[in-house]
Every structure is written in structure tokens, then in C-alpha cells.
Amino acid sequence: MxxxxxxxxxxxxxxxxxxxxxxxxxxRNAVGILMGVELILNAANVNFIAFNHYVEGPGxxxxxxxxxxxxxxxxxxxxIGLAIVLAIYQTFRTIDVQxxxxxxx
Amino acid sequence: xxxxxxxxxxxxxxxxxxAAGLAGIVGVAVLNRFAxxxxxxxxxxxxxxxxxxxxxxNGFLFRTVPLSGLSLLVFxxxxxxxxxxxxxxxxxxxxxxxxxxxxxxxxxVHLTDFLFYAFALMTIAGAAGCAFxxxxxxxxxxxxxxxxxxxGLYVFLGADFPAVAQVLIYVGGILVLILFAIMxxxxxxxxxxxxxxxxxxxxxxxxxxATVGTLAYMAVMTPWKEAPSRSYxxxxxxxxxxxxxxxxLPFEVASxxxxxxxxxxxxxxxxxxxxxxDAVLE
Numbered sequence: 001m002x003x004x005x006x007x008x009x010x011x012x013x014x015x016x017x018x019x020x021x022x023x024x025x026x027x028r029n030a031v032g033i034l035m036g037v038e039l040i041l042n043a044a045n046v047n048f049i050a051f052n053h054y055v056e057g058p059g060x061x062x063x064x065x066x067x068x069x070x071x072x073x074x075x076x077x078x079x080i081g082l083a084i085v086l087a088i089y090q091t092f093r094t095i096d097v098q099x100x101x102x103x104x105x
Numbered sequence: 106x107x108x109x110x111x112x113x114x115x116x117x118x119x120x121x122x123x124a125a126g127l128a129g130i131v132g133v134a135v136l137n138r139f140a141x142x143x144x145x146x147x148x149x150x151x152x153x154x155x156x157x158x159x160x161x162x163n164g165f166l167f168r169t170v171p172l173s174g175l176s177l178l179v180f181x182x183x184x185x186x187x188x189x190x191x192x193x194x195x196x197x198x199x200x201x202x203x204x205x206x207x208x209x210x211x212x213x214v215h216l217t218d219f220l221f222y223a224f225a226l227m228t229i230a231g232a233a234g235c236a237f238x239x240x241x242x243x244x245x246x247x248x249x250x251x252x253x254x255x256x257g258l259y260v261f262l263g264a265d266f267p268a269v270a271q272v273l274i275y276v277g278g279i280l281v282l283i284l285f286a287i288m289x290x291x292x293x294x295x296x297x298x299x300x301x302x303x304x305x306x307x308x309x310x311x312x313x314x315a316t317v318g319t320l321a322y323m324a325v326m327t328p329w330k331e332a333p334s335r336s337y338x339x340x341x342x343x344x345x346x347x348x349x350x351x352x353x354l355p356f357e358v359a360s361x362x363x364x365x366x367x368x369x370x371x372x373x374x375x376x377x378x379x380x381x382x383d384a385v386l387e
Binding site (some may be wrong): 003004005006007008009010011012014015016018019020021022023025026029031032034035036037038039040042045046050052053054055056057058059061062064065067068069071072073074075076077078079080082083084085086087089095104 | 132217218221225228229232233235236237241244245248251252255258259261262263264266267270271274275278279282283285286287289290305306308309310312313314316317320321323324325327330331332333334335336338340343347350351352355359362363365366367369370371373374
């Protein structure tokens with residue numbers, strides 16, 4: 001029998017979430033911040049699927065359904081976010097979030 | 106310092122290495138003999154043994170950076186710390202996996218555990234590389250390993266469809282999109298330390314430590330109501346049924362959201378062309 005249980009996956013998710021949060025908080029590059037958001041969404045997905053497997057039990061897949069929705073929204077978020085980054089770059093010629101502090105050109 | 110002939114120097118070096126090895130062996134023997142001494146003297150003896158080994162190897166392996174005096178002691182302390190961590194890892198984490206309660210060697214029965222740790226390590230190392238790399242290209246490639254590791258974890262949890270979706274959408278879609286954005290917004294060849302600068306990293310690290318501590322404490326200490334059995338069946342058919350029955354409204358809304366995101370991304374990213382056509386109209 002395997003000794004891997006629910007807490008192992010939750011701890012991996014927690015570390016993933018914390019590293020994503022560090023990325024979001026400390027990066028100055030807008031693309032780097034988007035990468036951190038992807039890490040945070042992945043951490044949430046790990047938790048969804050771990051709870052689905054260990055708590056919901058066989059035959060129930062609500063957690064996996066939610067993980068698919070999270071993946072769909074992550075794809076939409078990445079497309080919109082990177083389009084905004086490109087628009088910012090076209091306007092300011094930089095994507096350093098410290099310097100792009102104007103809403104107009 | 107007088108010049109020593111090279112062959113004599115090699116002999117001396119070998120003698121030093123031999124002495125160092127003997128010192129290490131004697132140190133280990135002494136440790137086992139006097140284990141009842143307590144933690145602090147044991148650690149001190151171990152540290153002295155490691156210092157002897159380092160001193161014997163000194164001039165042989167570290168010829169370019171000769172160690173002497175305080176730097177020898179500091180380097181020995183660092184090597185001792187690494188060895189201590191390795192010994193602790195082997196003794197406290199690996200050994201319980203290799204032997205059952207009766208002390209019998211059970212070997213690869215826990216292969217799945219090792220695979221889990223390999224995938225978890227891959228995920229966390231990738232995420233750490235993404236968080237701390239100074240070059241944003243390296244961050245993106247580290248993200249690849251994080252995504253693949255998460256896909257492996259999904260397989261461990263009996264979620265085949267989300268694992269494949271993870272590989273297809275994250276690795277094949279989002280990561281390629283991120284790399285495109287990096288290439289379009291950054292002058293490749295500039296100073297790498299400027300492409301992915303950090304701001305307030307100590308505070309961020311403290312925040313991460315606090316978050317991991319809280320969440321890990323919660324994960325370990327909460328008495329989760331675990332299901333009595335687990336299934337590793339294929340889930341694609343059940344997922345399709347769920348999407349078209351119980352989750353029909355969210356499914357349709359998600360498709361509308363994707364359409365809106367697609368149109369919005371095109372409109373936002375094509376801003377310059379729009380301005381150009383305005384100028385032509387004027």
C-alpha cells in the first residue's frame with residue numbers, strides 16, 4: 001500500500017501557491033506576473049483534484065469538472081493578459097509595472 | 106615558502122588524503138562508541154572529523170582556492186551541514202520507505218512513493234525556478250517543468266483527462282503564448298538581470314514562508330473525512346456526461362467566456378492597426 005495521502009498533495013499545492021504568490025508580488029516584468037498567476041491557478045487545481053480523489057470518493061468527479069473550468073478560465077486569462085501586456089508595450093515601450101502607471105498615453 | 110618538488114608534493118597530498126580518510130573512519134568509530142555522550146559532543150566530534158577530511162583534501166581538490174585558518178573552518182561547517190542534511194534525509198525519510206515495521210528490506214514496493222516525490226520535486230523546483238530566476242526566458246522554461254510535474258500529479262490522483270488537458274492547454278498553449286509575449290516585448294540579448302528584476306524579495310520570501318507554514322499546518326492537522334475507497338478508472342466519459350447534464354449552464358457560459366476572450370484579445374492586441382485605419386479615415 002502506498003503511504004502517500006491527501007496532506008502530501010495539499011502541501012505540494014501550498015508550496016506551488018506560495019511560489020506563485022512570490023512571483024506575483026516581487027516581479028516587475030508583467031509577463032512574469034502572469035506566470036505567477038498561472039502557478040497559483042495550478043495550485044488551486046491540484047487541491048481540487050486531490051480533494052476529488054481522496055474526499056469525494058469513487059464515481060464522483062465534481063472536483064475534476066471544476067479543474068477543467070479553471071483550466072479554461074486560465075487559458076482565457078492568459079490570452080487577455082498577454083494581449084494587454086502587448087498593448088502596454090506598444091504604448092509605453094516597456095512592460096515594467098513600476099513604470100507603467102498611467103492610464104493614458 | 107620554498108618550492109616543493111612536484112612528485113614529493115603528490116606523495117604528500119596522497120598521504121594527507123589517507124590521513125583524512127583515517128580521521129574520518131576513526132571519527133565515525135568514535136561516534137558509535139561514544140553515542141551516549143549526548144547531542145552537542147557528538148555534533149562537535151562529527152564537525153572535527155569533517156574538518157580533518159576537508160583539511161586532508163585541501164590542496165588536492167581545492168588547489169585553486171587554498172583553504173586555511175578561518176576559511177577552512179567555515180567551509181568545513183558548510184560541508185558538515187550538507188552532510189548532516191543528507192544523513193538526516195537518508196535516516197529519517199528514505200530508510201522508513203525501504204524497511205517495513207519489522208525491519209525487513211522491502212525495496213521497491215514504495216516505487217510509487219518515489220515517483221510521487223519525483224513529480225512533486227519537479228513541480229516545486231520548476232515553480233521555484235520560475236519565481237527566482239533572473240532571466241525571464243529561464244523562468245518560462247522552469248514553468249514548463251512545473252506544468253509537466255502537475256500533470257504527473259494529476260495522473261497519481263486518477264485524473265487522466267485533466268492531466269492530458271494540462272499538457273495540451275498549459276504546455277502547448279499558455280506556455281507558447283507566454284514565450285511569444287516574452288519574445289515580442291523584450292530585446293533579447295540585453296542584461297538578463299534587468300529582464301526579470303525582483304522587488305522586495307526578502308518580504309516576498311517571508312510572505313511565502315508564512316503562507317506555506319499556515320497551509321501546511323492546516324493540511325496536516327485537519328482531520329479530513331477521507332472516502333473509504335479510491336478509484337483509478339478512466340474519467341472522460343463521466344466528465345462528458347457531467348458537462349452535458351449537471352454542469353450544462355457553466356459549460357455554456359465557459360464557451361461564451363472563451364469567445365469573448367478571443368475577440369477581446371484580438372481587439373486589444375491589434376490596437377496600432379486600428380489607429381492606423383482611423384488615421385486613414387481622417
